[in-house]
Each structure stands twice: as C-alpha cells, then as structure tokens.
C-alpha cells in the first residue's frame with residue numbers, strides 16, 4: 106500500500122495511466138490493511154499503514170515546487186489519510202481510556218497540571234532500562250543507531266510546534282512562540298536545533314538520513330502522532346496535551362545520553378550540544394507549558410481538559426513504544442538489564 110501511495114504522490118494526477126483503477130486498488134488495499142492491523146494486530150500491516158501515513162505527512166512539508174506538494178488537497182489523499190487516521194486513533198484511544206482522569210481533575214487546571222506531572226513520571230521497566238543502558242552501557246555503535254533513529258523527529262519538531270500555534274489565545278501563542286524561538290536558534294541559524302542535530306550526526310561520522318532507518322511500526326507511530334493531531338483542527342487540544350509530555354519526560358532521557366557520551370570520552374557540552382542543551386533547557390519548558398498552555402486552555406474551556414489528557418496519554422503510549430523499539434535495537438532480549446531509576450541513580 107505504501108508503494109502505491111508513494112507512486113500516486115510522486116506523479117502528476119493527469120499523467121497517471123488508469124488513475125481510477127489505481128485509486129480503486131488503493132481503497133481496497135487500505136481497507137484490507139486496516140483490518141489486518143487493527144483487528145488482527147498484524148505488525149507488518151501496522152508498519153505498512155504507518156509508512157503510508159508518514160509519506161503522506163511528509164508531502165505536507167515537501168518542496169513547494171515538487172509534485173507531492175501539488176497533491177495537498179487531492180481528494181484521494183485526504184480520503185486515504187483521514188480513513189487511516191480515524192481507525193488508528195479509535196484503536197489508540199481504547200487502549201488509554203481507563204487511564205484518563207475523572208472530570209473533576211480534567212476540568213480544574215491545577216489538578217490537571219498535577220496529573221500531567223504524575224503521568225510523565227509513570228515509566229515502565231523498559232523505559233528505565235533504556236535510560237540506564239544509554240548512560241552506563243551503550244557503545245559508540247549503539248549511539249550511532251540511536252542518533253539515526255532519533256533524527257527524523259528532531260528535524261521535524263519545529264514543524265510539529267508550528268502546527269500547534271494556529272489560532273488560540275495570545276498566552277498559548279506566546280508560549281509556543283517562545284519554544285519556536287528556541288528551536289530556531291533565537292534567530293541564529295548555527296544555533297537552530299536542527300543545525301545542532303546535524304553537528305551531532307557529523308560528530309558520529311554520519312550524514313542526515315534521507316529516509317528513516319526504522320523497520321518497525323512503533324517509531325513511525327510516534328512520529329505520525331504529532332502530525333495526525335497537528336494537521337486536524339478537531340484534535341487541536343490533543344496536540345497541545347501531546348506536546349506537553351516530552352517537555353516533562355525528555356530531560357531524563359537527555360541526561361542519560363549526556364552521561365553515556367561522557368562515559369565514552371566525549372565532551373557532551375561542546376561536542377553534543379543538542380543533547381546537552383535540551384537536558385538543561387527542557388527542565389523549565391515542562392513547567393512553562395503547564396502554566397501557560399494547559400492552565401490557560403482549561404481556564405477558558407474546562408471541557409478541553411479531557412482532550413489535553415487524551416493527547417498526553419497518547420504521547421506517553423508512543424514514548425513507551427519507542428523505548429520498546431530501542432530495546433530491540435540494543436538487543437535487550439539477549440542481555441540482563443538493570444532498571445535503576447535515573448532520578449535516584451547519582
């Protein structure tokens with residue numbers, strides 16, 4: 106299915122032979138793959154669907170003069186994307202439903218902010234093992250894999266934030282603008298987080314990967330979640346809730362990466378500024394996001410608190426799956442791994 110989507114996106118609509126036949130084939134493949142993925146939990150089908158979504162989302166950010174960009178409002182693209190998104194999100198929300206807060210919590214800003222902080226600390230053994238492994242055991246080749254796996258989202262994070270900045274209160278826009286300003290290097294190209302990440306890859310002897318190294322649906326799903334929520338206005342509050350979570354849980358991950366790089370003999374502050382700077386700067390970002398985004402939204406529209414919470418739990422679920430993927434990348438099944446809490450490890 107992904108190949109067919111990629112083919113349709115990369116050719117002008119009026120140049121595709123038997124386009125109606127191809128679109129009928131695509132529709133049939135989508136339905137078949139959705140059943141396999143979300144009824145049979147078939148991992149190959151999940152991968153195929155998420156690769157197709159990834160290709161469709163990336164078209165949104167393609168070169169404005171390219172053929173994929175000309176398909177932005179093609180009816181086949183909108184229909185295919187929204188059909189997959191609807192079934193996928195329904196499937197995801199069923200899995201987090203029992204962890205959602207009571208209305209008395211989600212409609213009250215200070216209790217909802219406390220709930221966000223508690224959720225961000227709800228780490229599994231795998232989550233703790235990945236952090237511990239990066240800090241204490243991972244060798245350079247494993248950091249190479251980790252940095253390649255992480256790169257696509259790091260290059261797209263600014264765009265995910267931009268999507269969340271469209272029309273809401275001035276206070277929410279101001280908070281997001283503050284994050285965008287940081288992401289763009291406060292106006293200095295060399296300080297932009299994307300440039301910092303390119304220097305990180307270069308330090309490891311790597312170029313920016315053109316396509317993801319992921320051979321697993323879970324990292325695709327984590328990436329796609331940002332754009333599924335960000336590109337659909339009806340999921341706006343979910344996207345704000347989802348974006349809050351990395352600000353709260355990422356500093357521990359960045360700290361583990363910095364510790365691991367220092368252990369390997371690098372000077373993280375100078376040589377891997379991307380991770381070092383995020384470790385330091387994100388410590389305040391979580392609180393700022395809660396104070397200026399979550400609080401503001403719930404004060405203005407208490408029923409939106411439920412949507413913020415859905416977004417938060419979807420992001421936590423995506424983060425946990427990403428750690429399971431990293432566990433596979435690091436061959437955890439062949440090792441005995443300690444699960445010491447990073448916060449209490451020093």
Ligand SMILES: [Fe+2]
Pocket residue numbers: 262288298383
């Ligand atoms: Fe960043």
Ligand SMILES: [Fe+2]
Pocket residue numbers: 284352386387390
């Ligand atoms: Fe941040």
